[in-house]
Amino acid sequence: MKIYLKRVGILFFLITMLSANIYSVEITWLLSQTWKVKDSGFIEEFNKAYPDIEVKLEQFPINGVYEQIQVRVGTCQRDPDVIIVNAPFTASYGLKGWLIPLDDVFNKQEKDNFYKASLDIGTYQGKFLSSPIHTSTQxxxxxxxxxxxxxxxxxxxxxxxxxxxxxxxxxxxxxxxxxxxxxxxxxxxxxxxxxxxxxxxxxxxxxxxxxxxxxxxxxxxxxxxxxxxxxxxxxxxxxxxxxxxxxxxxxxxxxxxxxxxxxxxxxxxxxxxxxxxxxxxxxxxxxxxxxxxxxxTPTSGWHLGVSACSDQQEASKKFVHWMTTEAGGKAWFSKVRTALSAQVPVNQWILDNEKYQKKPWNNVRTAIDEAGVNPVPRPSMVxxxxxxxxxxxxxxxxxxxxxxxxxxxxxxxxxxxxxxxxx
Amino acid sequence: MFKSKSITPFLFLFPALLLLIIFRISPIFLSFGESFFKKGFGFNAKRIYVGLDNYIRLFEDPILYNSLFVTLKFCIVCIPIQIFLGMSLAVLANQRVKGIFFFRSIFILPIAVSPVVSTTIWQLMLDKTSGLINGILFLFGFTPQPFFLAEEQALWTVILVACWRGIPFFMLFFLAGLQEIPQDFKDAAAIDGANRWQTFWKITFPLLKRITVFIVVTGTILNFILLEPILLITRGGPNESTNLIMWEAYRRGFLYGDLGAATALMSIIVSIVLLLVVIEFRILRTPK
The missing domain is CATH 3.40.190.10 (Periplasmic binding protein-like II)
Structure with missing residues (x-):
């Protein structure tokens, strides 16, 4: 009987261990459904740096993303924790108090790595509220x-x-x-x-x-x-x-x-x-x-912000920081979207990369060059x-x-x- | 105090009533209360009591009047079409002929499809460049029509989509009403020499009056708060020509985050619908 109980105990322990979440924190990321993040290996790349943070994706058509933000962040729900922010919306979200400042997460060098127009449009009343993923051109x-x-x-x-x-x-x-x-x-x-x-x-x-x-x-x-x-x-x-x-x-x-x-x-x-x-x-x-x-030429693009009502703000900040600094920028470009990075070093890495020097991938070099020709951002207004x-x-x-x-x-x-x- | 006999019906009704109060009635009052507030701007901003400001702002805005006019036009055209064709289809579906179940199934198919799916299919079918309907028109030598894209056609196209869905819905109720009319009445009329039209007009139609009142009231409410085709296709355009009042409220509340104006508008919508329903009941009530 004793041995039987012991075996049951060990089995119960093993089941509990196996079924337990290997992550200690879960964050929800609201993003566009056109971005093929799932199965791209991008989140796995993030988890190499932060194995204890699980990123749950919530993807909607782009108008749906805006509406979700209005309804859920606007009424201060606890999730989503991280949202994609269309760059010129930063001022409006900032005025409404929907995003927390990210100044303490990025050091001066990391901020200097962003194109100035991207950094400026992500800043509202002196606070860095949305960190740029992309810049863009056409x-x-x-x-x-x-x-x-x-x-x-x-x-x-x-x-x-x-x-x-x-x-x-x-x-x-x-x-x-x-x-x-x-x-x-x-x-x-x-x-x-x-x-x-x-x-x-x-x-x-x-x-x-x-x-x-x-x-x-x-x-x-x-x-x-x-x-x-x-x-x-x-x-x-x-x-x-x-x-x-x-x-x-x-x-x-x-x-x-x-x-x-x-x-x-x-x-x-x-x-x-x-x-x-x-x-x-x-x-x-x-x-x-x-x-x-x-x-x-048009410019600016998608940024990332952390909801002011998120109860996982520290983990969310880590995700935003990783994704919009060099490692995340390179992973994003190579695994998810060939949209231009808002970081100068990542775009330089693209220009230096052998793959992007051969046809047809070398067309991206024309795009990167065009991004610097009189780009005018959309108005930053509330x-x-x-x-x-x-x-x-x-x-x-x-x-x-x-x-x-x-x-x-x-x-x-x-x-x-x-x-x-x-x- | 209470006899158990008088309490019993209320006990049976209680669960449904409770849910109705929680999910249907209380939001109306909460929304009405919210319409006197405005959310301030800035971090941790509080709600500010603004009295009638949200209502004044709405009534000073020409967009509200245009939206009300568009909604009225939509309802005035859509409701009679839905009722007339719903009743006509019900009369056809009530015939005792072989295979009538097949036709009844076909008639009610539109309400078996999710509104989002059917609206999207309509949008694809009515596409100016690659839509099926324009393909058929083209075959017969007509030029492609813009449908949802032209100011002159968009509202009529929305009416078409709303009717396609609304007619079978109302047909079901009329069919239920028709099947409740005892055959003896019709037989007696036939013996008295009444033809089919006279039987319908003098026997069937008056006996359908209760159902008709229900359908007129339900139709008014459902059409007044219609949202799917506008949300999914026209988004109020072109040039505000399909800016139905429900979309206007949705746009203000969920797109622009102006909950004060949106809840004020919802209160106005509820008041208008209530007024219309009272008028309809008065006009259509059966004399004692």
């Missing part, structure tokens, strides 16, 4: 096979087309191949078709401003001549020249299946296109600008979310055929209404 990606079939020469990696040249090329490249009246190949599209981030250079290239000096005034700015003319060009690509498709099908899907000749898109596409042969030749060139206008949402609705209307003047003027009412609470 390049024209072209399907060289479609160009060849149309008897046209694609732009080289150092060529910077004007928007007028892009439009003319796009019109020539748009084709109804079988003569049934339906377009089979479209000329051009913006990858994030109605997103503010991607469309801001249109009116900035014309000489416009993003927002008034107080960070709240929109009347006379959003409906200025520069905005109207830049955004009318955008609308005309869809409705007048019919060289860009109005569709819910993702731009990347159209490009990879040979239905789109050119897309203005981010550096993560270098990885996607290099990793697999899609049956066509491709290349990249520089971000366009308006003839006689300024060269402006009402950025309202600003972005309202304008993206207006951009969507313009894409659908509403005149830019009408859509932008209509957005003024909504913007004034939403931004008034910050005055």
């Amino acid at each position: 390049n024209i990606y072209y399907n060289a096979t479609i160009f060849k079939d149309a008897g046209l020469t694609p732009p080289g990696p150092d060529d910077r087309l004007t928007w007028e040249e892009v439009r003319d090329l796009a019109v020539k490249l748009t084709k109804d191949k079988n003569g049934d009246g339906a377009v089979d190949i479209w000329g051009f599209n913006w990858e994030q078709t109605t997103q503010y981030y991607q469309l801001q250079p249109l009116f900035l290239s014309k000489g416009g401003k993003s927002i008034g000096n107080d960070g709240l005034t929109v009347d006379g700015i959003v409906n200025s001549e520069e905005w109207i003319s830049g955004m009318q060009f955008y609308g005309d690509m869809f409705n007048k020249y019919k060289a860009s498709p109005v569709t819910t099908v993702r731009v990347w899907e159209m490009f990879r299946t040979g239905q789109l000749a050119m897309m203005l898109a981010g550096p993560w596409n270098v990885g996607r296109l290099s990793a697999k042969d899609y049956g066509f030749e491709w290349g990249i060139s520089r971000h366009p600008y308006f003839k006689g206008g300024k060269i402006v 009402g950025y979310y309202e600003y972005q949402q309202t304008l993206e609705n207006a951009f969507s209307d313009i894409r659908s055929g509403v005149s830019a003047e009408k859509a932008l003027n209509a957005s003024i009412n909504r913007l004034n209404s939403e931004l008034s609470k910050y005055k």
